[in-house]
Amino acid sequence: MRAIKLTVLMLAAVVLASGLGFGEKITFWHYWDGANLQALQSLIKQYEEAHPGITIEAVFVPGAELLTKLQTAIISGKTPTIAIADLIAMPTLVRSGALIPLDEYIEQTDIDMNDFFEGPLAYGSYEGRFYSLPVSASNLGLFWNKNLFKAAGLDPERPPRTWEELVEFGRIIKEKTGKWGYELYTAGGEGTTWQWQVFLWSAGGEFLSEDLSAPAFNSEAGVRALQFWVDLIHTYQISPLAPWGLFGRGEAAMVMDGSWMTQFFPMQVNFELGAAPFPYPADGEPATNMGGEQIFIFKGDPDLQQVAWDFITWFTGTEIQVQWDRLTGFMPIRRSVAQDPAYIAWVKNARPLLLPFVESMQYARPRPPVPEYPRISDIVANYIQEALYGRMTPADALDKAAAEVAQLLR
């Protein structure tokens, strides 16, 4: 009798377990922290509630180490189901052969790829196939310190719109308050290169040739952009050669920084803050640089890949993206998000600092999606520094950088 009872009980348990038993778990590596992490966790919870039986284990990996970690995982075959990575890491990851192409899934699910902004999409495609989708975007703009503008007798609500005004306002601030006019990122590396690209593009230059096979920054526009930086430091003397962070401490009146800082600056600074599209030469064009993350699936169990794809379509869909961008302050990756009334209303009411960044998104340009980009960026930054420290003329520095980059791309 007891044995029968036990068998029945066990049978019931087995039936119950298999009934609920599509318990599938996907792992998701990312480097989002702070408010972004909380936003991600709440979205995942939302997804899990709507999809019982599916678990998404999100694992935080520090951003600086994510690529190392993914590379070791790829070598050992211990990859997560899905992961995100910075735009500029994508060409390396795509060429590793560890990601699955998404084209079939995209066709099956009938996703309107034209709704995505072209810039971020460029990073996920390789040899005519898509390997990743954008999940977040950011761009660069101008922040200014309204208190210093006031103290210098400038209109605190009127940011500079051109390079000429940037210099003019900067000089007035330096003269009247003794503080720096504009803070440049001179510490080298990608921080220097991606800021300089904005100046290069707005002067009408290109970073690489159109087919990405050769450097193009050692042009007239390139020299003009670099000469402008040198002049900011040595001729107008409104920018210092100093470690980054002066703007946050109120020691510099203007700075180029990212859309994400509309979240951080208000928590960190004790002055009134303004944000605007970045100034460009009077005879140039508006431009900004684009950052952000892409999401992708690793080769592995096809069932899990399908689950992962369902999650990705949900996550990159307009409805969730509106929530995501409102929670994180990331820029829209889809036109339908940028035009969404709820999103626009939120920006206007809750995060007005973000408005100029949303407007600049149309001028945002991607950095060249080549796997050599991190090394190219270092080379260019090194030679920019040579020019800033007066050891080379801008034209010389850019020619030398171009020679090294050309060799790398060959």
Next chain:
Amino acid sequence: MKAKHFKKLLIHGLLLSGAFIAAMPFLWMITTSLKPPGKVYDAPLFVPLYFYWSNYVKAWSFAPFPRFFLNSAIMAIGITLSQTLLSALAGYALARLKFPGRNTLFFLILGTMMIPFPITLIPSFLIVNSLGWIDTYQGLIVPRAVSAFAIFLFRQFFLSLPRELEEAALIDGANRFTIFFRIILPLSSPVIATSAIFSFLFAWNDFLWPLVVTNSTRMRTIQVGLAMFQGQYGIFWTLLMAASTIVIAPAIIAFLVAQRRFVEGITTTGLRG
């Protein structure tokens, strides 16, 4: 008399300013950890005027820190124990036993100190992976169970011990292990303390290896937890400093405890001065 006072004052002044310079980063850390976010860059940097204890609560709940602490403690204690014991054994063999190739072996061990860790990262990872040790404590501990530096430290110390002590024990019929555990180790508390401090601090502060061999949040260590405050998009200074203060406390306690042993060791061996 006056001159004596003046000298004392001068010495104390010098010592105090030295102590202040050494303590400065810690004061800065604690001060920042108690500030409201908007005041991070404001003076004073070394004296807390604000007391936002909520930073500590926020930092603590930012990630599963109790679990991270447990993991770090298991890893650091495991590494400290094994590095101390195994390196002492190896150091003793290299100092006292005669066998062919002894000096070559010693120089090879020293040579490994010149290979930067990132070079051996991938091969070590592959070995640990093929053993199935990813996401385990043995994966965190075993690859770092010996240390070339500690072997060097022990060997140099054992060379300085008088041979007569061991010879006397040998005559009394003790074997090598008895000598090692009953005679040598009790005399070695200074070098054990030194080596243990280095091992513990190394393990407690280690970042890249624990990150690479753990894939799940539940096996992460505190240094990886601290990295959560230094994001791609900005650094949460007040929270980072609050968490750093919490994280650094066990290391400081370990140092203070070991430091007392260290001094005791020097005074009780009777081998100095």
